Ligand SMILES: NC(=O)c1ccc[n+]([C@@H]2O[C@H](COP(=O)([O-])OP(=O)(O)OC[C@H]3O[C@@H](n4cnc5c(N)ncnc54)[C@H](O)[C@@H]3O)[C@@H](O)[C@H]2O)c1
Ligand SMILES: O=C(O)C(=O)C[C@@H](O)[C@H](O)[C@H](O)COP(=O)(O)O
């Protein structure tokens with residue numbers, strides 16, 4: 001990866017230095033309605049007086065092309081040129097959508113990710129996946145585009161809702177399940193009692209970066225970062241289209257990881273002892289996702305749109321042990337529906 005990563009108290013001062021470079025013509029900040037209010041005050045002192053704030057509504061339902069158009073309209077009306085720099089201040093919705101807007105505007109302007117949720121700090125801001133949802137399918141339109149820098153200030157987490165913190169923790173647990181059995185074993189004992197998130201953020205980002213560096217465009221190995229997402233995205237998409245039933249990305253991934261751990265066991269890869277450890281840990285943190293057995297076929301069917309698939313084959317990332325993932329494991333819609341019914345019965 002060719003970008004610069006800052007984590008901790010030096011992150012915003014480093015950003016301050018970057019935005020003042022002569023090669024930057026204009027500074028733009030993209031925030032959602034919550035981060036504009038709760039996070040922008042911490043960022044603002046590090047910016048030049050001349051900058052423009054673009055605000056979008058908060059929430060996954062606004063991670064759409066329509067929202068991108070409002071961003072592109074403002075950039076165009078105020079004549080942002082190719083030397084403009086866009087700072088994406090927010091959770092994964094803002095970093096994904098802002099990165100996508102920057103990548104397409106005038107064929108690409110530079111952007112910096114300034115993640116403000118745990119989920120965006122440990123996962124979404126890193127690795128260059130940008131995009132928006134389309135026709136209800138998650139990240140259906142997008143490009144791989146690395147930001148000029150990622151600036152992670154853990155103090156942003158001080159205003160974050162505990163439910164959002166838990167949602168982000170699911171991606172941390174995912175990293176342990178796919179590549180760090182030792183960390184999983186340590187944290188299994190203590191649960192989600194964390195006083196200082198900084199070491200967890202550093203380790204999670206380093207783990208993700210190690211994988212992305214080897215396969216930035218997801219030709220193979222990077223697919224392990226998608227553990228829990230074949231089922232998780234299907235569930236998230238299904239509930240997103242039903243007002244009042246939406247669940248958070250991390251909550252869907254947590255449910256997806258239980259289902260895909262079961263699929264791993266069902267395929268003879270993961271032992272029943274390890275399946276039990278995964279389930280017990282996840283259920284000690286997350287409430288059960290709400291769906292009824294009658295809905296499992298419809299949810300499973302949405303996995304046909306997963307980006308890891310090849311033709312009609314649904315390729316899932318499974319575990320052969322805690323800390324060891326394998327990608328491109330074919331599963332059927334029927335097996336996915338069965339995994340959802342298993343989850344429902346637990
Ligand atoms: N690109 C990637 O690699 C990647 C990885 C994981 C997830 N994602 C995407 O990320 C999105 C989920 O991101 P998310 O969980 O951060 O959700 P989000 O961006 O919707 O943020 C969650 C909520 O918290 C609010 N918020 C953000 N920071 C805050 C703060 N510091 N204090 C108070 N409120 C704050 C937001 O306004 C929002 O209401 C999904 O769309 C998912 O697909 C992308
Ligand atoms: O960085 C990756 O690669 C991931 O898969 C990380 C996931 O946590 C993230 O949700 C990602 O946006 C999913 O990508 P998608 O290609 O399945 O849309």
Ligand SMILES: [Zn+2]
Nearest residue numbers: 171229249253
């Ligand atoms: Zn994810």
